[in-house]
Amino acid sequence: MPKDEYQSRAFNIVGTRPIRPDGIDKVTGKARYGADMTAPGMLWGAILRSPHAHARIKSIDTSEAEAMKGVKAVITRADFPKLDLDPGMADILDNSMAGEKALYDGHAVAAVAASSKSLAYAALDAIKVEYEVLPHVVDVDLAMKPDAPVIHAARQDETVPEGLSENVTSRSQYGHGDPEEGFKKADLVIERHFTTAATHQGYIEPNACLAQMGADGQGDLFVCTQGHYMVRDTCAEILGLEAGKLRVTASEIGGGFGGKTHIWMEPVALMLSMKSGKPVKLVLTRDEVFRATGPTSSSSTDIKIGMTKDGKITAATGTFRLQSGAYPGATAFLSAMCGFAPYDLEHVRTEGLEVMTNRPKAAAYRAPGSPMAAYAVESVIDELCQKLDLDPLETRLKNAAREGTKSAYGPTYPAIGLEATLKAAQEHPHWTAPLGENQGRGVACGFWFNFGGNTSVNLMVNPDGTVSLSEGNPDIGGSRASMSMMAAEELGIPLDQVRCVISDTGSLGLNDVTDGSRVTFAVGLATIKAARHAIEIMKTRAAMKWGIEPEAVDWVDGAAVPAGPNAGKFPPMSIKEIAAIAANTGGPIAGHCEANAEGAGVSFATHMVDTEVDPETGAVKVLRYTVFQDAGKAIHPDYVEGQFQGGAAQGIGWALNEEYIHDEDGRLLNAGFLDYRIPVASDLPMIEPVILEIPNPGHPYGVRGVGETSIVPPLAAIANSVSRGAGVRLTSLPMSPPKIRAAVKAG
């Protein structure tokens, strides 16, 4: 068996809960986030944004702003180089700075750099933009109609059927079997329409960066992002720079959840710096974060499922329409892949439709596309269970995908953990706890693929035998802790002998964005391989010292030892002893790994929630919440539990109160945390995490990604709970109090 595949073993460090290495810096304010960096001679950047949802930009007069004392640069789209970019790159540039049209309320149209923040804002006020306001559309269903205002013409691909607006840019289809035949075998078929609102990732740290472009064409960018290599490559391409000339350093990151896997304003900061010749700091306000970054798609979905009296699903179909904001996007295809992924279905067909609207460009948000799909599918399964008087967990078990199942999106599953989560849910005391008046219990399952991807890790053995570990993925979910743990485990040394840092783009090979729940899996895999590489070198050094063949040396408990009696009799040589003689045995010792990691294991979860509905006001109280999820192997269980709880918490917000509210002119009315209601601590119960460990065959320790699956089931679990508690099926998110009150009244 190749050594990078899963091998069952006992662990010393993996699976324990050491104190996080980044904790003290964060609680004492020492950690440097995006807005915490300054540079000599630094200017403040600010962005002028469109007040219209859709408008042609007739003219921009920047002369007055440029004449202001202390204003060092004013830029519009005309300042960016006219390059032959591919459509995706051209869209990123256009989203960073509008070209002919402003496509949503908040779209950047000009920017300034000035010697103070207040001066920068005053300069924005001095810029005169003449707009021709165009008809707009923000609703996904309206945007699909043939007569809808078209955001971009000629961006539709050949998959889109005739008769739809040009806003529908792509259609994807998945499935197998013949659903019409399958529905005939059902005792009950339910077909329902569902909608979900756009939700923002709600990260606490607003996007921020500090850009410095030199006269020599070399540049540095310090930025809050989930992927600084992506920022480097994209900005270089848009600005016509060579990637190697631009060094990007990731700041500490105050949340991202997928929202910081994109480019928002970094090219603007670089261009301001280029034009002014000074470092430029650009920090978005919360208002700007809401109006111009993220959010995830709103959706409109039709689901039809047939079931026999004893709970076997005979066929299922789904149509998922997701708005992608002002540019062609792609997460409806993920909805179409994920919705039925938990089930073993003979007949299943899905389609996904990507739809442009006059909203900010839709961004990834934790398992993009999957939560809204699970919401619709799991709601219909719950209603079937209610109407057929079936147990919702038992019914899901009866239909559960397992090893060997052909998934709804094509591939056949290896060992997976869905059944384990359902059985754990059945056995948990939560499942049989009594419920009171107006209370309901909901369950739902969820799926996410998880990802591997390009990864580079360096592991340096220092002269004193301590270990410096470099990874290139911003630490958003505890990766410095878990990488250090895996390195120490593999090397057989105490955890405090390893320090992990996040390297800049000039110091380490390519690393894909921190997304797809990939880091603990892929960077972990690379860390283990880098440690094994270093061990091989250290064995060679010991062999040299002992005058034996390297093959005759083993590595045990952090030291080189002779492989057996024939190898000779030498006392173990520790990592510190080997490091101390490195200069005389061949020089510095470092292991490294560069790989495009494959073998990320899919992950499933089952969520269980109790809610109580106040029938007089429509208010919902979340009483109890339990998450059952397969982690493959939990490296640092605190962080895994935090991911489970965080996904559930964000899902609760999405289910109950979060939504973008637009006025009739398409302007966003709730661009702040006061009226965009993410849950606060007192809105949430203690969310109990139950970790299941079904090893991923593709990782040496069995790790699966855990960060995204946890947001997939909550929308449906809460909808099922509230629908049972209120005695009426709810089919539209958020289930805000006015909506629930109206549904209760309508009976």
Added chain:
Amino acid sequence: MIFSSPETIEEAAALLAADAEARPLAGGTDLLVRLRARQIAPSAIVDLKRIPELREITEESGGWRIGAAVPSAQMNEHAALKSAWPGVCEGADLIGSTQIQGRCTVAGNLCNAGPAADSVPCLVAAGAVARIAGPTGTRDLPVEDIPTGPGKTALKPGEFVASILLPAPAARQGSAYLRFTPRTEMDIAVAGVGIALSLDGAGKIETARIALGAVGPKVIVADEAAQTLIGTTGDDAALDALSQDASAAATPISDKRGTAEFRREVIGVLAKRAAKIALTRAKGDTA
């Protein structure tokens, strides 16, 4: 922008009277937010927090005078005030968050003239009176007459609210404030009800005052709803009537925080529930 920190009421009044664009600053939890959002650009800010008497809660004729710069956290740590006017204190305890409550003041909440101000309905129900300082001296005005519409007050140029007097509580009195928000905290009332009532020796409601928040352009004094309660024991029939009267008194609009229909319904539900709490308190039970 000129920032000044006068130490007397007279000095503050003179500074405010001298500059029509000047703004008084107490807790700053509305003013500074607007300043940072570039919604306002005052030429001068007059900080009231260095004026000693504005930082105090003092007993006056059996009631309590609350200085304009007293943060709501201080009110909620004042045992006697809390015991006399629990409804007023719980309204003050709902403004913003714990951190905000270390700065925000009920006088500021009143003068901000937001229709949804949490501390205002119960101040009105309590019959509180604002003392207004200005260039020509002081005058008193019932708190319900301070806001005249969203963001607008009856204050004249150079005037500011220096303190608010809560009267001596009646015997067998109870007060309460209840609001509805989609979130449990850190939210703005979609509807809010303040109530103060007292019982006679026989356990019947002798006096009652009810004020409704967030269901009109300014706080609404719901006299008819209050009259419904008087003479009853606060039984279910009386509470149902109160609920209907409160809904009828509301003049809500539909906006991003809720529809008019929803607000009208919920204000009735809150009136009933707040009255129950106030009754329990009037009877001396714990609630």
